[in-house]
Amino acid sequence: MTETVAAPSPGLGLRNRFNELVRLTELDGRLLGMIVTLIAIEIGFGIYTGGNILNPVNLLTFVTQAIEIAILATGMVLVIVSRNIDLSVGSVLGVVAMVYAVLMHEVYPTTIGVNTPYGWLLALAAGMGLGVILGGIQGFLIAYAGIPSFVVTLGGLLAFRGLIFDISGGSTQAPDDKQFVTLGGGPLGSLGGTMSWVLGAILGVAIVAYLFYNRRQRRKFGFPLRPMWAEVGVAVGGILIVIFGVLVSNAYHWPIGLIKQYAAEHNISPNGLDFEAGIPWPLVILLVVTVAMTFLSTKRKFGRYVYAIGGNPEAAELGGINTRWTIMKIYILMGFLCAIAAAISSAQINGATNDLGQGYELLVISAAVIGGTSFAGGVGTIPGAVLGAIVIYALRYNLQFIGLPSNNQDIVIAIVLVAAVAFDTYTRRRST
Amino acid sequence: MTVVEQPAMAASPVPGVPIVQMRDIGVAFGGVKAVDGVSIDLRAGEVVGLVGGNGAGKSTLMRALSGAHKADSGEILLDGKPVPIANPRDAKAVGIETIYQNLALADNINAPGNLFLGRELTTGVGSLDDSSMEQATRKVMGRLNPNFTRFRAPVRNLSGGQRQSVAIARAVHFNARILIMDEPTAALGPAETAQVRDLIRELKKEGLGIFLVSHDIHDVFDLSERISVMYHGRLVGTVNKDEVTPDDVLGMIILGKPPTKLTSADRAELQH
Numbered sequence: 001m002t003e004t005v006a007a008p009s010p011g012l013g014l015r016n017r018f019n020e021l022v023r024l025t026e027l028d029g030r031l032l033g034m035i036v037t038l039i040a041i042e043i044g045f046g047i048y049t050g051g052n053i054l055n056p057v058n059l060l061t062f063v064t065q066a067i068e069i070a071i072l073a074t075g076m077v078l079v080i081v082s083r084n085i086d087l088s089v090g091s092v093l094g095v096v097a098m099v100y101a102v103l104m105h106e107v108y109p110t111t112i113g114v115n116t117p118y119g120w121l122l123a124l125a126a127g128m129g130l131g132v133i134l135g136g137i138q139g140f141l142i143a144y145a146g147i148p149s150f151v152v153t154l155g156g157l158l159a160f161r162g163l164i165f166d167i168s169g170g171s172t173q174a175p176d177d178k179q180f181v182t183l184g185g186g187p188l189g190s191l192g193g194t195m196s197w198v199l200g201a202i203l204g205v206a207i208v209a210y211l212f213y214n215r216r217q218r219r220k221f222g223f224p225l226r227p228m229w230a231e232v233g234v235a236v237g238g239i240l241i242v243i244f245g246v247l248v249s250n251a252y253h254w255p256i257g258l259i260k261q262y263a264a265e266h267n268i269s270p271n272g273l274d275f276e277a278g279i280p281w282p283l284v285i286l287l288v289v290t291v292a293m294t295f296l297s298t299k300r301k302f303g304r305y306v307y308a309i310g311g312n313p314e315a316a317e318l319g320g321i322n323t324r325w326t327i328m329k330i331y332i333l334m335g336f337l338c339a340i341a342a343a344i345s346s347a348q349i350n351g352a353t354n355d356l357g358q359g360y361e362l363l364v365i366s367a368a369v370i371g372g373t374s375f376a377g378g379v380g381t382i383p384g385a386v387l388g389a390i391v392i393y394a395l396r397y398n399l400q401f402i403g404l405p406s407n408n409q410d411i412v413i414a415i416v417l418v419a420a421v422a423f424d425t426y427t428r429r430r431s432t
Numbered sequence: 433m434t435v436v437e438q439p440a441m442a443a444s445p446v447p448g449v450p451i452v453q454m455r456d457i458g459v460a461f462g463g464v465k466a467v468d469g470v471s472i473d474l475r476a477g478e479v480v481g482l483v484g485g486n487g488a489g490k491s492t493l494m495r496a497l498s499g500a501h502k503a504d505s506g507e508i509l510l511d512g513k514p515v516p517i518a519n520p521r522d523a524k525a526v527g528i529e530t531i532y533q534n535l536a537l538a539d540n541i542n543a544p545g546n547l548f549l550g551r552e553l554t555t556g557v558g559s560l561d562d563s564s565m566e567q568a569t570r571k572v573m574g575r576l577n578p579n580f581t582r583f584r585a586p587v588r589n590l591s592g593g594q595r596q597s598v599a600i601a602r603a604v605h606f607n608a609r610i611l612i613m614d615e616p617t618a619a620l621g622p623a624e625t626a627q628v629r630d631l632i633r634e635l636k637k638e639g640l641g642i643f644l645v646s647h648d649i650h651d652v653f654d655l656s657e658r659i660s661v662m663y664h665g666r667l668v669g670t671v672n673k674d675e676v677t678p679d680d681v682l683g684m685i686i687l688g689k690p691p692t693k694l695t696s697a698d699r700a701e702l703q704h
Contacts (some may be wrong), residue, residue, distance in 0.1 A: 221563045238624030299559045301552050304541070308549055311538035318500055318536045320521035378540035 013148065026231040030372045031422075034387040037392060045398040053401050056251035060280075062397035063390060064185055067282045068093070068341040070389035072360065073367040074293040075334040077385045078303075078366055081310040082327060083377035084142065084149035086334055088156030090360030092134050094352075095160045096127040096342035101173035101352035104180060122179035128339040135335020139328035157361065164354050174351045184347030185280030187254045193276030199284070200246040207238040249279040282344045286386070289340065294382045296333075306330060310378035366413070367392055370420045374428075391416070449512040450475045451641045452610055455464070457506035458491050467494040469667040474641040479632065480670075481652035482645045484662035484685055490645045491533065493662070494612045497532040499523035504636065510610075524551075529608035533615045533645075535599040539588035540694070543580075544569040546587055547602045572601040578633065594623040600628070604635065610634060614645045615671070629655060649678050649685075663688030 014269050046054040051310060071081050072089050079086045103123045104386050110124075132376045138156050172342045175181065182189035211231055254262075254275040263270035295305035305326045308316040316323050346352045371388030373380030392413055434438055446567040450473035459467040467489040477610040478569055482490045488652040497518040507514050510632050517523050525531070537546045544565040551566070553561040573580045577597040577671055587595055596619060603611055613632070632642060632655050646652050653673060661668040661684040669683070669690040687698050 217563050221567050223563070223566065295559075299562075301554070301558075301560065304545065304552060304560060305547075306536040307540055308545075311540035312536070314534075315538045315546075317547065318498075318520050318532065319531075320519065320524060321550045345541040378538070 011375035021236055025234055027234065028381065028384070030383055031381065031384055031387065034371065034384065034391065038387065040392055041391070041394050041398065045241050045402070048164055049402060053398060056248040058401070059248050059398065060252055062393040064280055065397065066389040067286045068345050069360065069363050069367050069392070070286055070386045071289050071341045072364040073371065073385035074289055074382045074403070075337040075391050076364045076368045077371070077373050077380040077382055078306050078330050079149075079334060080296060080365070080373045080375060081378060081380045082306050082330055083310050083313070084327065084330070085365070086149065086331065087322025087361045088138060088152045088153040088160060089334065089338055089364055090357035091157050091160035091341045092335055092338040093165070093345060094164045094355070095134065095167065095313035095361060096131050096339045097352040097356050098164050098167045098173060100124070100127050100180070100343060100346055101175045102167055104175040104177045105173050111133040114176065115178050117179070120177045123175075123177075124182065124343060128336055129341060131335035131339030132332050133335070135331040135333070135338070136328065142331065143324040143327035152367070161358070168352070168354055170354065172351050172353045175346055176350065179259060180343070181347045181350050183281055183285070183343050184350070185282045187258055187275070187277045189282070189347070189383055190249070190280045191278040191284065193250045193278050196246045196276070196278035199279060200242045203242045204239045207242070208235055211235055246279065249283070250276040271275035282348070285340065285344065289337070289388050290382060297382055302326065302329060307378055363392065364377060366417050370417055372424060374424065435543065448491055451511055453509040453512070454493070454497060455507050455509065457493060457503050457508075459501060460495055460504050465665050467496065470662065470667045472660050472667065472670060474643060476609070476641050477636055477639045478658070479636055479642045479644050479656045481656035481659040482643055482662065483647075483649065483652055483659060483681065487664075488662040489665040490662050491614055494530070494643060494645055495616060497523065498612055500530070521550075527607065527609035528612065529603035529606060529610070530612040531599050531603045531614060531616055533618065535595055537587050537595060537599060540586050542584050542586055543573070543590075543598045544583060546598055547572070547605060549602075551606070569601065569665065572605045575596065576601050576604070576658055577627070592619045593621065596620055596624065596628075600631065609640060611640050611642045611647070613642060615647065616644070617646075617648065617651060622693060649681060661685055
């Protein structure tokens with residue numbers, strides 16, 4: 001019982017004492033390490049560039065670039081945790097993006113009309129349905145036909161990429177729907193300054209409410225409580241991150257061209273008009289996906305079963321878990337996430353190209369692995385994978401900023417990937 | 433014992449009828465008959481020791497009862513009525529719990545998660561009720577292993593004895609009527625072994641029927657009422673413990689013959 005309430009015992013070394021403090025906050029040490037890494041990357045490049053790189057627009061840019069990969073990585077965590085792999089995510093994303101574009105660009109003009117208030121929602125529903133079907137087919141072959149996931153999804157990677165050409169006829173398609181393209185972000189696809197603060201406030205309240213709920217539950221059941229300083233520390237830390245996020249997002253203002261256009265449309269003078277862009281919609285979507293996937297993986301039977309299968313497939317089977325259906329559900333979920341990421345991808349560039357999503361599978365797997373997901377199965381967290389994606393894009397963006405050619409950026413990311421796994425292997429060996 | 437909160441099966445045992453009868457059970461892997469026409473039974477409040485050499489088919493026979501591997505032939509009767517056991521869920525539904533030799537724990541999940549694996553408690557909206565599961569686990573473990581405190585650590589980080597107690601807790605928490613223990617003390621030190629023996633005696637007193645699979649002939653003699661011996665997939669025989677000596681049982685294990693059928697040549701062989 002004393003395990004979680006014990007104060008740091010005296011006589012420990014400085015490093016052990018620090019570890020003890022982290023343990024008392026009950027935060028994931030691996031996750032904290034990644035946040036520290038991210039901050040170190042930014043400070044490092046900041047010093048190297050004499051502070052040039054450290055402005056909010058740069059920060060926001062690489063985070064926005066990471067969003068599609070981060071969304072896919074939340075699903076890839078569950079795939080890898082269950083001792084499987086999915087190589088088809090980029091191709092599924094490509095197919096769905098092309099379907100969005102073709103529906104809105106070619107089908108709607110002759111049927112329901114363009115820019116209807118509901119057209120983009122219909123397209124989204126169709127794309128998500130398609131993602132679920134493609135994921136479901138692959139999941140069925142893996143779970144029930146017993147074909148290795150590497151083989152099935154390698155087939156998916158090739159087949160679905162080929163399918164894109166059949167749908168598009170080889171040309172690039174633009175969705176061209178005003179509502180749809182806001183999913184891609186940009187000044188018109190953001191919350192605006194005020195709403196960003198509102199969202200920030202909601203998040204802050206949610207963090208505090210969650211901590212309160214947890215503490216009350218523990219008291220109710222007579223479990224050891226987390227020390228008060230840790231509760232307050234976690235709350236303050238969380239709220240500071242939220243405030244920082246809103247400040248960074250609001251530092252980006254509408255460009256002058258857009259302001260003039262807006263003024264002209266509303267018959268007002270552009271002089272003195274200034275709008276904060278605020279948090280982009282895709283970031284809001286990522287936030288929702290991350291929270292939902294974390295909930296699914298830690299608080300629902302489905303998630304518990306995924307981890308159990310990864311930890312010991314035989315134990316899961318003997319526990320009476322329907323392991324096949326669980327595996328199939330993972331791939332259905334992955335297909336659904338591909339459809340969400342596809343919407344953001346094609347909205348961002350207002351177009352679906354035939355090679356959209358090509359090579360994503362490797363970035364997504366890298367993000368999950370940098371985030372602490374183990375190929376041995378059973379280990380990995382959703383927030384870790386999201387941070388993993390952000391680390392990759394932070395490196396990419398900063399290296400590009402200082403003028404490193406892209407081939408050498410890949411070398412750096414590869415080193416980080418292998419180093420992350422080496423670190424995990426080392427710490428796991430020490431802890432057992 | 434206070435662990436029993438609600439009986440898994442309301443039906444009271446029919447007097448005189450064994451709670452488990454396995455009749456003419458056969459299990460084959462490819463062409464190999466791992467279990468060949470074995471019939472054994474188990475009464476309430478009784479421990480039946482199941483012994484035999486490596487590959488004798490003890491574990492396979494028990495896996496058929498626990499639903500881990502469906503029997504190819506034969507039938508299983510509970511309280512005299514045939515019950516189909518095709519998977520672990522079926523077995524658990526009728527009150528058969530198993531402690532597997534390899535413990536069958538998911539190493540990456542904590543003790544409450546393992547205890548309730550496949551039978552999670554949920555809140556009103558279907559989410560995992562981790563608090564209630566931890567509370568229940570603390571209660572069971574408080575009895576089985578009072579020194580256990582690491583309720584939130586993945587079981588990977590626990591000692592062999594602690595892991596064993598998690599596996600045992602899982603079996604007793606759900607009010608089993610029939611307990612299968614496959615080598616329950618193989619990985620344990622002397623103190624922990626004594627603890628498990630005490631537990632078996634206590635569960636027996638509460639009226640559970642226990643199949644005890646073990647290599648340790650002393651364990652079996654110490655705890656069982658009857659001993660069934662298997663040899664190359666077949667049942668050599670079932671003997672009352674009070675009527676035989678450990679040497680008799682060893683003879684059955686090694687030679688595959690009941691003591692009454694031993695020839696003088698067999699006896700000579702056993703002397704060596």
